[in-house]
Amino acid sequence: MATGKKAKNMGKTIKGKAKEATGKAVGNESLEAKGRAEQIAGDAKQTAQKAKDTLKH
Template sequence: MAGGKKAKNVAKTAKGKVKETTGKAVGNESLELKGRAEQAEGAAKQAGEKIKDTFKH
């Protein structure tokens, strides 16, 4: 189950990067900011999963 969550978090981070890059390319600041926020959310969740893994072992 944890592997699925990790994959979702990585995907969310990647999706955020695409949004940020697209926003920069087309000059859409809102899309760029949404992408950054999505990346931050994915990264935070990844960190949480790593902490959980640390305590499991």
């Protein structure tokens, strides 16, 4: 996987976790849901990139 893309996707996942935790802490369900969605998007992109890398090798 390209290092830049890996870092970007991992950053998105971490950012989502932070948003979710903040949402839980302050009782903001919307922020919590956005955080979960960001985590899912980051994880999906990582999985897709790994699959693409597997097919190349």
